[in-house]
Structures are given as C-alpha cells and as structure tokens.
Amino acid sequence: MAKQFLTLNKDYAGNRIQGKRNYQEDEFGFDNSKPNDFLMIVADGMGGHQGGAVASSCAVKAFMDTYHAVSGRAATRLYKALQQANLQLALKAQSKAELKGMGCTLVGVAIHDEQLEWISVGDSPLWLYSAGQLHRLNADHSMKPLLQEQVRRGELTPKELAIHPDRNMLLSALAGTRIDMIDQSSTPIELYPDDRVLLASDGIFTLSDAEMCKILDKSLPAKKLANELLKAVNKKGKYAQDNTTVLVVDISDKIPPVKTTNSWRWQTGFLLFLFLCSLILWATLK
Secondary structure, rough: OOOOOOOOOOOOOEEOOOOOOOOEEEEEEEEEEOOOEEEEEEEEEEHHHHHHHHHHHHHHHHHHHHHHHOOOOHHHHHHHHHHHHHHHHHHHHHHOOOOOOEEOOEEEEEEEEEEEEEEEEOOOOEEEOOEEEEEOOOEEEOHHHHHHHHHOOOOOOOHHHHHHOOOOOOOOOOOOOOOOOOOOOOOEEEEOOOOOOOOOHHHHEEEEEEEEHHHOOOOOHHHHHHHHHHHHHHHHOOOOOEEEEEEEEEEEOOOHHHHEEEEEEEHHHHHHHHHHHHHHHHHHOO
C-alpha cells in the first residue's frame, strides 16, 4: 500500500532564492494534511515589487484553502481552486490602486493513488524525472515555444532567440480577469518507485536539462536535492538572475511497483481462465 503521508525534507521539500533581483516575487506551498492527497503549488508574481509578491502570495493561499474545501475528483478540485485564486486576485486588486495590473503564474500539483495530476497557467515548469530522463509535463504559456518554432523553420537563429525581447512574454497568467490559456492533465500520470517530481519557477532555466538530471540522479533526500539545484543556479552567476523556486518530491520506496501488481493480476486471470476451460472440457467429456 502506498504511504499515506509524505515526510517533510525527506520525501518532499521546497526552497527559493532571490537571485540578482531586488525583491522576491515567488511563492510556494505544500499541503500534506490529508491522507493520500498531497498538494504542492508554485506561483511566480509579476507587477512590480509589491504587486508581484502580493499576487503570488494571494494566489497560493486561495488555491490551497480551496483545494481541500471543495468536493469532487482531484481534477475538479484543482480547477475550482484555480478559479478561486483568480477571483481572489481580482478582489485584492480592487482593494488598492497600486495593485492594479498585478498577476502571477501558477502550477498546482496533486499526488494521490500512485498518480499525479496538475493544472497550470503561465510558464512555471513541472517535470517528472523517471528512469534517468526529465519529462516536461505542463505547457509553456510564454512566447518561447513560438520563437523556438521560428528557429526550427530557420526564421530565427538560436542566438537571436536567446536575446529576443519577447522570449519571456506571457500569453496567459492569473490576473483577476479571464484566463486566456489553462493547461490541465487530461489523464493522471502513473508514478513509479524512484520517480522524482520537480516543480519550479522559470528562474530554474538557468540550468540545462542535463545539469538538472545530474543532480536529480543523486541518492539524496528531497531537501538536499532542492538545495543542490538552487546552489547550481547561484553558481552560474548569471547576470540579472531571476527569483528561483524549486520543489522536489521523491517517490522512492513510497509506491509499490505497479507493473508487478498488474503482472500478478494478469497471471491470476489467466489461471482462472484455464481452470474454467478445464471445467467446460470435463463437463463435455462426461
């Protein structure tokens, strides 16, 4: 049976750095209060020093408060929590003139029944590290994918993409208005022993996939993995390094091998089939 509660620092952990920015606009949270119903969330604020920080903090709190307060399947609760977070941003922005125009990205991830589901708006990335490979799960709602397609077609060079003024422009965000684009998992993702889930803000893109894989492959508890990733970002010394938040969940030894279980069920069904065939044959001969 899967472990009902994960252990902070060992099984899951999160941390953030300010980078070269003058303020911190990232916010994150975990909810491990319900058995077999783990929630984690990241929001990356925008709208200046006060606005961005308020937006991300408000969105994370509203999302977490709503997720366990509403009923339904995980996918339904994720969607309702997102809408409530957006509503709270609208109300907060109306309360103070200086907060007008604030917003944030948001990714909410639910882990339950040996499966993962998510909902996201913006460009904050969610990855699954499995069998030595890093797989991006959610969509990137920035201009970057469109510009990368132009590179593929030969309309832009990789160097031009790297300095393109619109490369980080968001096509969708939570801002208390209509949400232009929402990415939600269509079906739950199966999790296996030794998988690791990585959720971050876009400051993590200072590292390459190979650099992240090298760290995630280490036999370390979640807290040390998160801190190693942030240390690697800092070590790059990138000019104007953005705020960076990293959340890690280690699935090692928490979930029974699903493939083995399925194999056992298949073998049992096959033996039962042979037994029934034997009974039919015996009755016919008799």
